Amino acid sequence: MDGVDKEKVQRVVYEMSKGSKYFENEERKEAFIKQKIENMRAQCANLTATDLPQYQMIADKRILELESGRDLSRTWLHVDMDAFYAAVETLENPLLKGKPMAVGGMSMISTANYEARKYGVRAAMPGFIGKKLCPDLIFAPPDFKKYTHYSDLTRKVFLKYDPNFVASGLDEAYLDITEVCKERAISSIEIAEELRKCVYEETGLTCSAGVAPNRLLAKVCSDINKPNGQFVLPNDRMHILIFISSLPIRKIGGIGNVTERILSDVLGINTCEEMLQKCAFLCALFSRSSADFFLSVGLGLGKTDAPEVRSRKSMSSERTFSATANEDSLYQKLADIAATLSSDMEKEGLSGRTLTLKLKTDSFEVRTRAASFQSHINSSEDILIHASKLLKAELPISLRLIGLRMSHFNDEKIGTVDPTQKKLTSFIIPGDSSAKLTCSNNSMPASSGNSGRDSMDHSVTCLPIYAHNNTFVDPFHDCESENPSNSNQLSDFEQMHDISSNIAGEMELEFRSKQNDCQSEVATADTTASGTQMAKTKSFFGYSETNFVDKHNKRSNFSDEVNKKQPPQILWEDDYKCALCGAELPPSFIEERREHSDYHFAEMLQKEETELNERDLIQRQRTSNVVQNAKESKRKKRKNNPKESSHLPIDMFFVKSSQNF
DNA sequence: TTAACCGCATACG
DNA sequence: CGGAGCGTATGCGGTTAA
Incomplete structure (x- = not known):
């Protein structure tokens, strides 16, 4: 913005901040980042004359591969409302x-x-810094009802240009305008102008637009002539x-x-172009996926396909309050947040397996x-109940924020089969589209008024997808066309990493496996749902494999170092008797023999480590409860004495084994 | 060996 | 008078159980 005295702003912000606890924390974070930068510099300096040409080769190859995927056939438009919330408030209060x-x-x-x-500002x-910078500053409290209303109006306009547009928050959207341009035989410049005018007529609000061959660039373009402007980048590589x-x-x-x-x-990278000049270093310092993203940025590549709809x-839910260490008060706040979260989840028919407590001291x-x-x-x-246990382990503590997050929802694909999960066939209620669907161990109504995202969730989990005419409906297609406006937030980074299609792939896998389950039962199961999606599944596999290779390598190196102690190979005399204690276990008792061997291993280690002072304490903690407590004490130990931690699992194992004997 | 899990950091609207 | 949000998603580096 012109006319902003940046130095004055910086000075005011600094004056208002310095000495505060917030500021001190920022300084800690800053020091951490500096350290990280130093480490990476050292890493750079350690690259030898033989390393660099090799990374250069890798980088060149990646660039060629990425370049070969360039798609200039689509035209994307990114719309961004100008100062949206503030503009709405002004509109309603002239x-x-x-x-x-x-x-x-x-x-x-x-x-x-x-x-x-x-x-x-x-x-x-x-706000108090804003007020200092601009004493006449007027505050308007946020009113999301209003913003949603105006957002809906803009979306009605977007629909005319792309029925499958992708919303990103209330004030942004990506539109694939390739088809409109073709059908109406007009340029993307004209489309952008017309769309902005139309949005203004419908809402009285201005917006900015960017047009480019992919979403990443379209987003950059919409920012160029903000506010109330547009910028069009032609579909041309040069x-x-x-x-x-x-x-x-x-x-x-x-x-x-x-x-x-x-x-x-x-x-020394400041412009996108320099990403390519330093490509060898990028490949040397960053993970495959990060390096790919950076190189793509250097090439001006971005996603051009319609992103898949993703489930939550x-x-x-989290709340900030004036800091307190009063435990009653903290538990009360925790209870309030738990109630809020629970009610939010019930609104969407969700239940989860993982609870995360967030604290800000x-x-x-x-x-x-x-x-x-x-x-x-x-x-x-x-x-x-669970949140309280987590909080209890942190007391005493003085907090300014408590938050709770639930994840691993009931409709999520998990790697191992959930024993509580019913087979698909138990969900099939032939011919009755109004029937309630029971999922896992909680029931949720198959409400008709749900958003597209929800219907997606349900379809993936429950799958009796019958329309009223009793024909099979493709859940993926269905939810996209039913609710194009659902708010799918995709950062360019994620898009570039092909994460959305991965998730689609995962869902696809579950979808397909469940479909297989039910094929014998449901003669009407449609096969057209798979054809086009097969390709996506494949690309999911391709991507994961490369990823897993990296992880796998890192981990195996690590475990080679750590797992120096191996369980003793017990000799079974006559293939029957333990050579160490004479216990008798026939060869077919494989599991029992393994446990027996573990027992001796634990015993051995215990002898070695009897001098450890804290062992008894830990053991008591271990026996008292299951995994939960074990994890908590391990965490404390790790903080206090990181060296000790490697012994803990053994202790735990010993307790477990000794209970068996 | 490996999938699942955890804790922290980063990013965005 | 001092005062720095909320909701969602992801990547990375690490640990753990089976």
């Missing part, structure tokens, strides 16, 4: 017009209008490379503050503590 205003409060600003931005800035050449990396979605600093301070993975340090369970839970009582 007295605010022309005055500096922000949506939010003294503690945090969500959106500032352009008048306020002239003073340096920004989104994600605390144009793209020129555009990219001077583009600061921070403009790319997925590259935030920290990544920008790492790339800049470690490798977690749901959370009065010094702004953030901690998370998680626990997973055998069965899915969603009642506020169950959530509170």
Whole structure:
């Protein structure tokens, strides 16, 4: 923004911040990042003259592969409403017009209008600093009902240009305008102009648009002539490379503050073009997927296909309050949050297996503590019981925030078969589309008024997908066409990593396996659902395999180092008697023999380590409860004395084994 | 060996 | 007067149980 005195803004922000606990925490974080940068610099310096040409070769190969996937056949448009929340407030209260205003409060600003931005007031800035920068600043409390209403109006417009558009939050959307341009034989420039005009007529709000051959670039373009402007990048490789050449990396979605600093301070990369110049270093320092993303950015590549609809993975609720160490008060807040989360989950018919407690101490340090369970839970009582255990382990503590997150939902694909999960056939209720569907060990109504995302969840889990005319409906196709406006937030980084199609692949796998389950029972099961999706499944496998190889290598190296102690190979005399204690176990008792061997192993280790002071204590903790307690004490131990931790599993094992004997 | 899990950091609207 | 949010998703590095 022109006319912003950046130095003054910085000075004010610094003056208001320094000495605060928040500021001290920021400094700690800053030191951590600096350390990280130093480490990576050292890593760079350690690259030998033989390393670099090898990484250069890898990088060149990757660039060729990525380039070969370039698709210039599509035209994407990214729409971004200008200062959306603030604009809506002004629209409904014309007295605010022309005055500096922000949506939010003294503690945090969500959106500032352009008048306020002239003073340096920004989104994600605390209100009291905004007020200091601009004493006339007016605050409007957020009102999401209003914003949703206007968002719906804009979406009605978007539908006319792309019935499958992808919404990203309330104020942004990606539209594939390839077909509209073709059908109406007009340029993307005209489409963008017309769309913006139409949005203004329908809502009275202005927006900005960017047009480019992929979503990543379209998003960058919509920012160029903001507010109330547009920028069109032609579907031409040379144009793209020129555009990219001077583009600061921070403009790319997925590259935030920290990544920008790492790339800049470690490798001297400031523009997208420099990603290619330093490609060998990128491949040497970063994981395959990160390096691929960075190289793609350098080439100006991005996703061009329609992203898959993704189901929710977690749901959370958190609250900030004035810091307290009063335990009654903390438990009360925890109970409130558990109730909020539970009610939110019930609204979507969800229940989850993993609960994560989030804490922010009065010094702004953030901690998370998680626990997973055998069965899915969603009642506020169950959530509170487990959450309290997690919190109890952290006491005493002074907190300014408590949060709870549930994940691993009942309808999620899991690797091993959930024993509580019913077979598909138990869900099939032939011919009755109104029947309630029972999923896992909790029931949820198959409501008709659900969002597309929900119907997706249900279809993946429950799968008796009969329409009223009793024909089989493709769940993937169905939810996309039914609710194109569902809010699918995809960062460019994720898109570039092909994560959405991975998830689609996972769902696909489950879908297909369940379909197989029911084929003998359901003669009407449709086979057309698989044909086109087969390819996606394959690409899912291809991607994962390469990923797993990397992980696998890292882990096996690690475990080679750590697992130096191996269980003794017990000799079974006459293939029957334990050579160590004479216990008799026939060869067919494989499991029992393994446990027996483990017992001797544990015994052996125990002898070795009897001098350890803390062992008795740990053992008592172990015997007292199951996994949960074991994990907690291990965590404490790890903090206090990291060296000890490697002994703990053995102790635990010993206790377990000795119970068997 | 490996999938599942945990804790932390990063990013975005 | 001091005062720095909420919800969702992902990657990375690590541990653990089976």
